[in-house]
Amino acid sequence: MSCPYHKEPADPKAPAVTEPTIDGPGEPIPQPPERLLTGNLGEIDPSFAVSSFWRLADIYGPIYRLNLLNREVIILSDYELINEVCDDSRFEKATKGVMETLRVFIKNGLFTAYSDEHEWYIAHRTLVPAFGPIKIRKMFDKMVDIASQMVLKLAFDVIGLCAFNYRFNCFYTDEPPEFATRMAETLVEAGRRTNRLTVENALRVFSKREMLDNIDYMWAVCDQIVADRKANPHPDADDVLNVMLTVKDPVSGEGLSDELIRYEMATFLVAGHETTSGTFNFLFYNLLQHPDKLQKCYAEVDEVIGDSAIELAHLPRLKYVEASIRETLRYFGPIPILSRHSRRETVLGGRYRVDPGTVLLCNLRGLHHDPAVWGPDANEFRPERFLNGGWEAMPANAWKPFGTGVRACIGRALAEQEMLITCALIFQRFVVEMADPNYELKMRSTLTIKPADFKIKVRRRPGKDRMVGLAGGPAVSAVHTAPSAKNDARSSAADGGDGLKALAIYYGGNTGTCKSFGEDLQTAAPSYGFSVPDGVRNLDDAVENLPTDRPVLIVTSSYEGQPPDNARGFVAWLETRAESSPDMLKGVAYSVLGAGNKDWASTYHRIPKLVDSLMEKMGAKRLFPAAMVDVSEDIVGPFEDWKAGVFPVIREFSGATSEVKTDELKVDVVHPDAPVKLAGPDISTGLVLVNREIVKKGVGPQKKHMEVLLSPGSRYQSGDYLVVLPYNPRASVLRVMNRFGLHPDDALTVTGTNKEYLSATDGHITALELIGARVELATPISQRQVATLAKKLPISEELAALAADDKLYRSEILDKRVSVLDLLEDFPECDLSFSEYVDMLTPLSPRQYSISSSPLAYPAVSSQGSFPSLSGSGNGGVDEGQTSLTCSITYDVFEGVPALSGHGTFAGVSSTYLSNLGPGSRLRCFVRSTSSSKFRLPADPKTPVILVAAGTGIAPMRAFIQERAAIAGARGKTGSEIFASATLYYGCRAYDEDFLYRDELQGWEKDAGVVKVRPAYSRHGPDGSAGGKHVDEVIWEDRDELVDQFKKGGRILVCGSAARLGRSTHDVFLRIYKETHPEATDEDAEAWLLVQKEDRYLSDVFG
Structure with a gap:
């Protein structure tokens, strides 16, 4: 393989390229309105310029121009135009912006060299053969050597070992190597300098000095590697460093100078580390957001490799894993922009005149999401688009994550092989999970883009020995075998300590209700002879991890027929393996409780029913029939009935004999001698800007329009939700306090419960916080709770009748929405303690509202200056988050009508809370995507x-x-x-x-x-x-x-x-x-x- 350029510059005898022409000035290129002096600079987020290009492309379309302080750039965002500028005979790479800034570090290395630089031709002709297919295949063993160590810092060492036979040894220290740290700092500063005014850069002498010190250190490391190799030659070493030291350019006969070798080494480390690590971040984020795709990767690796050591012959058969990597690079690749310019005056798209030298920024997000190429699902993550001939049928220049033409990345084959090997080894050995199940994607920008603060956790797959997949480790045929049951739960249930049997509890839910049910089960478990040593865990934690040595209780919900966020992986796992592994869950003993809302008739309880049926189909033993809760009616009663039925059954099944009286929930009240000072962090994440009425008074429920400035980094799309955590209405809170003789500032200590929503970080919580912000006060009382109140009365016939008669309970309690507090006020002689009352309540659930605005209609607001309290903190990169977006919601206000229960007036919890917020109020909220x-x-x-x-x-x-x-x-x-x-x-x-x-x-x-x-x-x-x-x-x-x-x-x-x-x-x-x-x-x-x-x-x- 040789460089397409054999002469410098292009052969003058070659046929002249005919540029397209048009009559007249051509069609004007759209442009945002300019401001005096700064032009369009105000449109650009200096902390994350690429996000501004994306936003403007959504507004102005596939082509628009910007005047950035008298520097004109044109942004292209669709296949038609970007395909045209990929023609190397008419256009070439423009080394501008951050690449030009980086020349202070890597000078005229392959990445930042100008297209007419003599050194680029020499290096390109010399190095391209070193990254050819045969050479890359020979690097397989070295890649496996590094990748087998299974840590997230692998990308840096892969480049070091394969290219220079040098180990940075990232794996043996808790911190990244100093070279990697200094490189990251240099890239961040280069990005910042590119987006600053020249005068500001001149004034920032300390940051410049720090950047130059970092560059000196990295150059010294590179020079030392070269010096060591020269002092200790390895003539048989088949690595890139030997090529750079010994091979001559076949055209000019020149070799690479030591200085140029230094710059090329730095280029490889910058380009290889940034892009590969960013791709891994996006790959695992996307797969974890689409558990069905993740399970297909696992299934393919199990089928192709099994427990054998990975071999080169396995790689071509990993079609789905490869397609997932390719789809990641399309959907959100680490390189967001290609920079080009025309060689001569030309016409673009048959209608736009372009001057030579004008920078053309190719927006790869626009290219890779163009529905004209990728279809109506272009904005969806779907690896299948690259299978069954999809890759081969892709139009030329439609997929460009590695650049284009002669200036495309020469390390593409190395990166693709490295990522495929690494993914295969991870899928072979580990279950991958999000460290934070509630993580919402935010991006950070250095030279590339990647998710900010995104972390995963891994655990070894059941039945996978530590040496699985390694040479010398256990090898079996490449056929997936389901993990077998470790033991029989009936005869040898695990010891949970203190003479108790172990119990596992998992939940799936978005609003906290299912989790609170799980915590209630955990609290009750000791009284039946059980403990829950692992605590109440997300259902996704049970993927390939369902225990067989203890009973399993599962509480989960449905959301419009889809699994909750923290159960999507578990459901996908069951669905993917149900047919191929019918005995996979043999030895598991379980029972399911489902939560749902009957208003969604077609999908009512779909997920809990699906989980219940699939687990039985896959060999698990159902210990107790599944029960279903309708959250629109009695949310507590069916749960209590199921709890009362399931515990005796699992007790008998497990052979539990101990009876330990559980601690009862207890709330101690401390009346302080002095008022509690109002202090503490501002926990709100949004700032109310507008809250106005939008209908005439007296026309049904009041309707309002609210605009909220979101916290820095929060992003949304039209169709998403704003999720609000409200406070209970003041009147309801005061009713509780009056009933139990509390003051808002009383300090409460809650013990004897596993209900996390009642906990306090410092051990104390005020009565106002507990009653106002932690629990639901208006939930209808359950029949069991009615019976409990009846036992607390000297004369209990009326309540006893309600508790015993289902029809009477529905007409007098459910239909009238009578709460625990309502009945306590009706029966003031009821001797119910405050602790018992709190134990009857469910957690305060967040409410979600459809967003009624488009982010394209509101300019991003700097998080500094006007709203300093919303400023984000730096984290070693430039985050997509130092500007804030505004969104709006439209909501009904439910208040002022007589309560059905006969107790005062009804006040909707969330709508009443929102309606009383004025401009400047803080709001606890976050954005929930509807992309799924x-x-x-x-x-x-x-x-x-x-x-x-x-x-x-x-x-x-x-x-x-x-x-x-x-x-x-x-x-x-x-x-x-x-x-x-x-x-x-x-x-x-x-x-x-x-x-x-x-x-x-x-x-x-x-x-x-x-x-x-x-x-x-x-x-x-x-x-x-x-x-x-x-x-x-x-x-x-x-x-x-x-x-x-x-x-x-x-x-x-x-x-x-x-x-x-x-x-x-x-x-x-x-x-x-x-x-x-x-x-x-x-x-x-x-x-x-x-x-x-x-x-x-x-x-x-x-x-």
Whole structure:
């Protein structure tokens, strides 16, 4: 293999390249409005410039220009334009920006050399053969040597050993090697210097001095490696260092100078370490976000390699692992930008004039997410797109994570082999998990991009010896065998200590309810002769780790038919292995408790039922029938019934004989002599900017629009949720305090329980914090709790009857939403202690609201200056997080009406809390993505969209329409010029009463042309005209048009009440289907709609 350039510069006898031409000045390139003196510099986040390029591409489209202090750059973001600039005969690499800044470190090394530098030609012709296919295959054993040590710092040592036969020995120290630390500091400072003004760089003398000291140190290390090799030659060493020292350029006959060798060594370490480690970060993040894909990787490695030592012949057979790496590099690769410029004046895209030398930044996120190439699921992580001929059918220049043309990365083959080996060894031996199951992706930027503060934890897979996969270790055929049961739980249940038998408890849930059930089981376990030595654990911790030496209790929920976040891996594991490993869970003994909401009728309790059935199918023994809790009704009673039934059964099964009285939950009250000072950290993560009413008073529940400045680094997309942790209404809190004689400042000590939500870091918690912010006060009392209260009364006939009669309990308690506190006030003589009361309560659950804004409509705000309390802290890189985004929510306020229980007025916990917040208030909140549910606008703007909403269900629809309007406005075009049709079907009472965001929507329809609004007025329309219509009726009227849109690939998005809008919309689309398919039965129509709900009929409905 040789360099395409055999002469310097290009052969003058070669045919001249004909540049495309156009008449006239050409089409103007879109550009954001400029500011005096600074041009477009204000559009760029100096801490993470690439994120600004992404945002502006979303707004201005596939091409736009920026004036950055009189330096013009053009950003390209689609396949058509980037494919054109990959033509090396017309365009070449532009060594500008951070690459130019890095020349102070790696000078004219391969990465940062100018394209006309003589040294680049010499080095390229000399080194490309050293990274050819045969050479890379010969590096296999060295890669396995390093990768087998299984630590996250491997990338640095792989480059060192394979290229220079030098060990940095990252694995034997707790900290990264000094070279790696100094290199990271240099890259960060180079990035910062690139984005600063020249005068600011001149003033930062200390940071410059520190960077130069780091460079001197790294140069010295490189020079020492070269000197050692010269003093101790290894003529037979088949490494890159020997090539650089001994091989001459075949064209000029020149060798590489010691100085150039130094720069090339630094280049390899910078480029190889940054890109490979970043890819590993993104790979494991994406796989852990998609447990079904992760399980396919495990299954493939088990099939291909088994427990054998990995061999070179295995690599070509690891198709799915390879596709996962390729998809990671497409979906979120570490290199975000390619920098090019034209050799001559030219025309781009047949309509844009480009001057020679103008920097063209190729936005690889735009290229790799272009639906014209990657299809409507371009924004989804799907390794399967590269299988079954998908890789071979990919258009030229559509996948560019390693650069392009003659300046592409020469170490690509080394990196691909290194990553494949490492992934195979990890999947062969370890179960990989997120260290923080609640981690939300934030990025950091040095030379490359990678997840910030993302950490994984690993544990050895069951049955995998420490030497599995190593030469000399145990070797078996490459056939997966399920881990066998270690012992029989009935005859030898594990000792849990103190004479107790061991019990395992796992939970899956997003809101805290299932976890609190698990903690309640843990608290009760000793009274039945059990302990829970491992504590209450996430269900994902049970992947390949279900114990066979103790009973297993599982508490899990469903979210619109999908597993909760911390159970997705477990469910994917069961689903992936159910058919191939029918005896995999032999020896496991279990019982399942499910939680769900009956308003989601089609997916009610789907996940707990699935877990229960798959575990039995895979050989596990069901000890006690599964029970299901409906959280919309009595949430505690069914749980207590299941608990009372399951413990005696597992006690008999395990042979438990000990009876240890468990500690009862106890709350000690300390009345302080002086008021407690108001102090402590500001725990809120958002700042309320706006909180205004948006309907006339007296028209149903009050409706409000709130805008929140999110904490630095928080990112969202249209369709996501804002999750809010509220406080209980003040009136409810005071009722509790009055009942039990408490003061808000009383210090409480909680003991005798495993309920984590009641714990305090310093041992004490105030009564106000416990009652106001930790527990639900309005949950209906359960039948068992009614019976408990009856026992505390001198005369208990009335409560005893409620506890014994299911029908009476439903009519008098559930239907009227009577809480524990309500009954205590009805029966003041009830001798219930405060400790017993707290033990009856469930944890305060976070509430989620659909975000009603698009991030494209709000400029990012610096986290410094105006909002210093929201500033993030540095962490060794430039995080995607030193600017803050604004989002809005739209919500109903439920308060002021008489409570059904007869106790005062009803006040919704979260809505009352939100309605009382004014501008400047802090709000405990975070963003929850809906990416897994696909509730998004289509990736292809030419896909028709049908939006269906009622009431505050308008929230995500407003975000989608606002996004289209922002894009159309920035590009100076109408919606029809950019997008396919979007139709909003919106239900409200009356035109002039509760038509939310009416003026905005009408403006977006009339002026921007980004939506067609079809309101349905149940009472009256404009000017008092007759109403009487509901959304489904208007949809039925438009059915012919909707059928046409759906045939063109249209997507339906629904948001509103599950029981009303969700049901009626579901039914009307079934009617439309049956009308267009007269032969279809009801079952056929339901089956058709079920298929559409996978990606074309998407709902975000609420109870």
